[in-house]
Amino acid sequence: MDQTIPGFTSTRSKRPEVLFGTRTGGPTRMTRSEGCRVWDDQGREYIDTVMALGAVALGYGHRAVVAAAERALRDGVVGPLPPVLEQETAELLAATLPGGEAVRFFKTGAEAVAAAVRIARTYTSRDRVLTCGYHGWLDWCQDGPGVPKQVAELRREIAFNDPGSLKRAMAEFAPVAAVVVEPVIDAAPTAAWLRALRQATSSSSVVLIFDEIKTAFRIEAGGMAERMGVTPDLMVVGKALGNGLPIAAVSGRRELMEAATQTMISSTLATEYVSLAAARAVLDTYRTQPVIDGIAAAGGRFFAGLDLLVTRYPRVVRAVRGIPEMCYLEFTDEATSSAVALTAAHRGLLLKRTAYNFMSFAHSDQVVDEILVRLESALDAVNRTC
Numbered sequence: 251m252d253q254t255i256p257g258f259t260s261t262r263s264k265r266p267e268v269l270f271g272t273r274t275g276g277p278t279r280m281t282r283s284e285g286c287r288v289w290d291d292q293g294r295e296y297i298d299t300v301m302a303l304g305a306v307a308l309g310y311g312h313r314a315v316v317a318a319a320e321r322a323l324r325d326g327v328v329g330p331l332p333p334v335l336e337q338e339t340a341e342l343l344a345a346t347l348p349g350g351e352a353v354r355f356f357k358t359g360a361e362a363v364a365a366a367v368r369i370a371r372t373y374t375s376r377d378r379v380l381t382c383g384y385h386g387w388l389d390w391c392q393d394g395p396g397v398p399k400q401v402a403e404l405r406r407e408i409a410f411n412d413p414g415s416l417k418r419a420m421a422e423f424a425p426v427a428a429v430v431v432e433p434v435i436d437a438a439p440t441a442a443w444l445r446a447l448r449q450a451t452s453s454s455s456v457v458l459i460f461d462e463i464k465t466a467f468r469i470e471a472g473g474m475a476e477r478m479g480v481t482p483d484l485m486v487v488g489k490a491l492g493n494g495l496p497i498a499a500v501s502g503r504r505e506l507m508e509a510a511t512q513t514m515i516s517s518t519l520a521t522e523y524v525s526l527a528a529a530r531a532v533l534d535t536y537r538t539q540p541v542i543d544g545i546a547a548a549g550g551r552f553f554a555g556l557d558l559l560v561t562r563y564p565r566v567v568r569a570v571r572g573i574p575e576m577c578y579l580e581f582t583d584e585a586t587s588s589a590v591a592l593t594a595a596h597r598g599l600l601l602k603r604t605a606y607n608f609m610s611f612a613h614s615d616q617v618v619d620e621i622l623v624r625l626e627s628a629l630d631a632v633n634r635t636c
Contacts, residue, residue, distance in 0.1 A: 263303055271588025271603070276595045283310035285612040288600065296600045297621055299552075299607035304464050304576065307490035307545060308535060309612025315493045318531035319524050328522040335526045342533045343491075344501055348472050349481040352507035354500045355520045359463040359488040360386025362498035363430065365515050366484045367391075369500065370428035370457035373509040379405050380419050383432025385461050391430075410435040413446035420450050428457040433474035434465055436571040436605065444480040451483070457506065458482040463489050463498065468545060468575050468608070471536050495528035541611050548609035548618050549574030555622040563629045565636045566590065576606040586632060593628040601625065 258265045258278075270276040277290040286309055288298050301307070308315065322335075336355065344350035356362040363385045371377060385391040393402035406423050409415035410432075420426060429451050433439050451458040460482040462473035467490035470476040475485060483506055488498030500507070535541060553574040560567050560579070568580045581587035587603040594601045599621060601607060609618070 270592045273588045273592040276592050285309045296598050298600045300600055300602045301608040301610050304608045305489040306494045307468055307610050308493045309610050314531045314535055315528045318527040322524040322527035332521050333523045335523045336521050339526050339530045346471050347485050347501045348475045350501040351504040354510055356498045357496045359498045360388050362486045362500050363461050364388045366459050366486050366500045369509045372513045374427045376425045376427035377404050378423055378426050380408050380429045382408050382410050383435050411440050411443045426456045428459050430459040432461045438573050444478050448480055459484045461486050492525050492528045493532050495525040497525035497529050544611045545609050548613040551618045553577055563633050566629050566633050572606055576608050578606050589632045590628050593631050597624040599624040
């Protein structure tokens with residue numbers, strides 16, 4: 251194993267022990283990607299359902315995105331002044347997202363959610379935050395080694411789809427600056443949950459933040475907020491917004507977003523225009539092509555197939571978790587999940603054994619059917635050894 255990068259790679263979810271658990275012999279490095287397929291350093295081809303951890307929804311190497319990025323490269327990438335493209339892309343994005351009046355751009359989802367929390371703390375003059383889900387690796391939303399106890403104590407986790415947990419935490423942990431929620435955690439949110447979030451935060455002058463890094467430009471362009479008709483105060487988007495290029499954003503009503511100018515929120519490359527050009531191309535593609543319908547169709551076909559496999563292989567898998575556009579199999583144990591992931595890779599399928607596998611606009615009916623064939627072959631092989 252390469253020892254020059256601690257932990258094998260800089261991205262945790264791409265490490266062999268995450269992809270394949272205790273099993274060895276799976277692909278470890280790749281050379282290129284196209285559509286919904288990738289090629290490893292041995293030249294082997296795989297159908298992919300990981301889709302760069304959800305960062306690609308149109309398909310790898312989408313022509314419009316590539317062309318836009320190439321033009322931005324020729325235009326010089328970055329400079330001393332904010333590009334016109336920043337304002338143009340912000341206007342398009344704000345018009346796409348529920349409650350969008352103003353936008354700030356960032357390079358990563360973790361950075362953008364942290365910025366949203368800082369905006370909320372600045373606006374409310376409060377420090378405490380309630381969270382529900384995964385919001386990145388930065389100190390404000392983590393605990394454990396390297397995170398100061400005093401920082402960790404400013405955050406409390408609440409249970410998903412549980413208005414009672416929210417109500418108790420709002421009372422016991424007051425005063426709260428923000429409630430930060432992933433709107434999908436292994437299942438869709440209930441209408442009662444979203445209403446409780448909106449009512450509880452509004453009545454206490456708390457900023458409601460939807461972390462739609464995974465769900466925006468996948469569930470709907472405007473994420474679960476658009477689908478369910480519940481508008482947060484701030485929305486954080488990323489991943490699919492750049493279709494593989496590094497870009498994220500915070501959007502919300504103008505009065506609240508103005509707090510970003512009252513605190514230190516700045517990034518040297520937030521205004522480089524390769525990623526802005528990619529995002530602009532993504533937004534244009536969603537307006538002109540049935541991307542959401544295509545992802546929904548592929549997701550529905552995939553999810554139904556997984557449901558059927560659960561009934562066929564109960565000794566290997568327990569259930570399907572998530573929603574059609576982003577889902578995964580719950581395996582009977584860790585060793586079994588490792589075996590299935592590795593066996594699937596040997597059959598030319600890269601499958602995430604935990605949350606989530608993502609369908610994309612590049613997953614045709616034929617490709618989804620082939621995924622299910624390869625996955626069933628892997629499940630059958632592991633089942634015979636149980």
